[in-house]
Amino acid sequence: MKKILFVSPTGTLDNGAEISIYHLMAHLAKKGHKVINVAPIYLGEPENMHDEYIANFASQSIETHLLRAAKWWWEDAPGGLPADEETRTYYYRENISRIKNIIIDNEIDLVISNTVNVFQGAVAAACESTAHFWLIHEFPFDEFAYYASKIxxxxxQSDEIYSVDGLLNLELNNLFTSNIRKFVPYSDIEKITLKNGNISRLVCVGRISERKNPLELIKAFSQVNINNLELVFIGNSDENVQKECQDYINKKNIKNINFVGYMENPWEYFTDKDIFVSSSSLETFGLVYVEALLNGIPTIISDNPGYRSAMKIFEIGQMYELGNVEQLTQVIKEVVSNYDFYKKNSLENLEKVQQRYSVENCYKELVESIETLPVVENKPLRHLSKLLTINPPRTVYNSYLGRVKRKVKKLLKKV
Incomplete structure (x- = not known):
């Protein structure tokens, strides 16, 4: 039995990295390993804010510790700079110390950082000469370009580095000198019986955001010209992106486009006449594409790096060149016009998808590495353990909260 400590990125189960590695933790716990999870709770958030999150892990016999933080990710990672530098630094050091104590108290064999965006687990593991694995879900460009400087x-600070399989893995193996090993992000997808439908619909699932690139799909839909065909978007919206889409729809007088908002289980909305379409400009892997395949839904996806990675594994569905509206238009026409053929192909390949997408297959290499963990030699950073984990005493007047209190007092005096 191994004792494994995971450092999670958000303390929520609303993103691919958290969801997929939650299933890895549950799988390890079922195999008899002791699994502990640490996640952030930010300054000002109530203690009970993450009760559901904690309960989900507890249901799998996984202990969760919430660590108070000003910022949990690297300072130059997305999320801005909350509080002030002194407060952020204080909580970074405090959380390295707390993670180090969890390692000591539980005799942890391995620490796993479940995103490139967190570093406290790596430092704490090094202070205790404990094995550390880094799991990378993010491409090193756009909003995550910052981490290329931290390679x-x-x-x-890693004994092993893993990334999502496919193009991300190839990209990172070109950037790192170490061998970057791979895993497939797994989600326990509920299979549903699709409702009977009367008309053909193109359905896009996911947040309406710049990265999801919805306007490209709207432009292609406007050129398809198939009677009674509908386009449906399921998901929350970034206000500026939805406005841009709505302005284009109004300007071009496009009919049969519906924004239905967030749905807890969007697949319950699908019918046996629907086609899943995504024009997303960037995905790490594309779990939503896999979900569509597992429900026997014909798919049309862009050739962004994440979808190309998933397509190489499953080899099902239609792909078009990102940015090529004319090609997307033609692919939509082809699938809608020959829907019975594509639907039959999706159903015939269900068993293949299910076999390839099991928790055992997705994490096979990673679990083998965990279970055959070698003895770790002393790590040089152990010599700086106290420097990295002991904070000077904070008085109310040199803390962020102290400054807030002083401002409040000044305001009250003026009243």
């Missing part, structure tokens, strides 16, 4: 640190 030397990531390599130095």
């Amino acid at each position: 030397d640190f990531i390599e130095e």
Whole structure:
């Protein structure tokens, strides 16, 4: 039995990294390993805010510790700079200390950082000469371009580095000198019986955001010209992106487009006449594409890096060149016009998808590495353990909260 500590990115189960590795933790717990999870709770958030999150892990015999933080990710990671530098630094050091104590108290064999965006687990593991794995879900460009400058640190503080399989893995193996191993992000997808439908619909699932690139799909839909065909978007919206889409729809007088908002289980909305379509400009892997395949729904996806990675594994569905509206238009026409053929192909390949997408297959290499963990030699960072984990005493007047209290007092005096 191994004792494994995971450092989670958000303390929520609303993103692919958290969802997929939750299933890895549950799988390890079922195999008899002791699994502990740490996640952030931010300054000002109520203690009970993550009760449901904690309960989900507890149901799988996984202990969760919430650690108070000003910022949980690297300072230059997405999310801005909350509080002030002194407060952020204080909580970074405090959480390295708390993670180090969890390692000591539970005799942890391995620490796993479940995103490139967190570093406290790596530092705490090094202070205790404990094995550390880094799991990377993010491409090193756009909003995550910042971490390319940290590759030397990531390599130095990792005994193994894993990334999502496919193009991300190829990209990282070109950037790192270490061998970047791979896993497939798994989600326990509920299979549903699709309702009977009367008309053909193109359905896009996911947040209406710039990264999801909905306007490209709207432009293609406007050129399809198939009677009674509908386009439906399921998901919350970034206000500026939805406005841009709605302005285009109004300007071009496009009919039969519906924004239905967030649905807890969007697949219950699908019918046996629907086609899943995504024009997303970037995905790490594309779990929503896999969900469509597992429900026997014909798919049309862009050739962004994440979808290309998933397509190489499952080899099902239609793909078009991102940015090529004319090609997307033609692919939509082809699938709608020959729907029975594509539907039959989706159903015939269900068993293949299910076999390839099991928790055992998705994490096979990673679990083998965990279960055959070698003895770790002393790590040089152990010499700086106290420097990295002991904070000076904070008085109310040199803390962020102290400054807030002083401002409040000044305001009250003026009243």
